[in-house]
Amino acid sequence: MKEAGETNTTTERSLAQEIGTMPTGRPGDVAVFPYLVYSEFLAALLCSIVLMVWSLTVAAPLLEQANPGITENPAKAPWYFVGLQELLVYFDPWIAGVMMPTLIIVGLMAIPYLDTSTNAVGRYTIRERRLVISHFGLGFALWWVLIAIGQFLRGPNWHIYWPWQDWSMVKNPEGAMWDFPVWVGLPLLIAYFVGGFVIPQKRWPWLLERLGTARYVGSITLALLFYGVPIKMLLRLLFNVKYVLVTSWFNI
């Protein structure tokens, strides 16, 4: 290797041209060193500054020592789980705390196996992927809205407290709630799922055609389960419905 005196005899431009002739390179490619490595370094530097300033100005919380005898009211989960905790208002724990997280994880992992199109990859476009992006966007938004409600609007006994309201103010318990009788609830649920599978097939026949049976069933199942969440929330908020279906083993 001849090194001494070799310094900078080539200009950036001819270096760039040469990169195109490298085994891994194609015309227009750039060298990872220095370009990508420098960007990464700068990003890390910027991130460090933000984190350092944050840590210098805001102290991490430390309350009284843990005491099983004194219940915190409200006892909030860490913010990233507060969205699930907020769902406990609308669903029993086995749904909000177990089924939902499981379905979210499974649903997320299933996305690439349900949406297998290879169009519009590698760039931001809403227009060409309206369908997929609108459903995912709604889910993502709901996640953050629930977190915001749980984190900022919930006070003692999980009542809604607006930011300007004092937590010492006593709130009335919610009004009486009612359940759908089984002969209403069960047919409604069945209608929701059957209709959910049949109606899109009737209205948009190309959907089943394009996806195939397995992907169609998978996508619709996940979508119906997901839209069940805001629907149940609305039933509760607008009509004081506690359960859609009551059985002797579980309630929905």
Add this chain to the structure above:
Amino acid sequence: MASSRTDQFRRKAVDWITTSQLYRSVFRHGYADTVRNRALEVTSNAFLHLHPITIPAHALKVRFTFCLGGLTFFLFLVETVTGVLLMFYYRPVPEYAYADMKTLQYAVYFGMILRNLHRWGAHLMVVLVMLHMLRVFLTGSYRPPREFNWVLGVNLLVLTLLLSFTGYLLPWDQLAFWAVTVGTNMAAATPFLGAEGPFHGLLGVNGMNDARFLLLGDVRVAGSALLRFYVLHCVALPLVAGVLMVVHFWRVRKDGGISRPL
């Protein structure tokens, strides 16, 4: 040029250093800015060699990735370093844990800033990993052939949340205790496997053998839960997350580099 004297001096110094045995034993590439050296700077470096030598100009655009995946990884490193330092000052037993936090904050030099960096770094990592997922989604980068890397990513998302959650208990204050009590109560609601879940009677599941007991090592959050969360937080979860990250990065390359428009 006016600076020819200093220039000459600089060149001499650089030559002297870069031709020394010591320098050459560490760096397997020359100092001069040549295409060959640019390639070697990546391939002969254990850390950089996860990168390809060249990338399409598109992959360099900050407004494509916003560096979100890279920064998530960077924060994982920050958490590892600050976490190891915190371990010097912390004992995971109810008798000491809270007192150790107080000592850290009031008696250890830079203790408070160390704790803040670790805590806020964790929050930032959770935010960034969610945004990274959003960016991957919006650019359609989960589509074939990158399906499996998306699945690995979802696992990393879950691990990031679990890392954060297990760490939340360790300060052993009221905030930690009740947040984890609320969270782990959910395990008791698991159908079949939780003492308060539907159908738990079928398998003879009760409070002493259900999913929550497995998590806490007890019927309530107490000493065993603190130890379990500590071991998960400091050893088990970081190891698994670290391994999955390596596979995640390796797959980015095997799947043809980060996605780009046709």
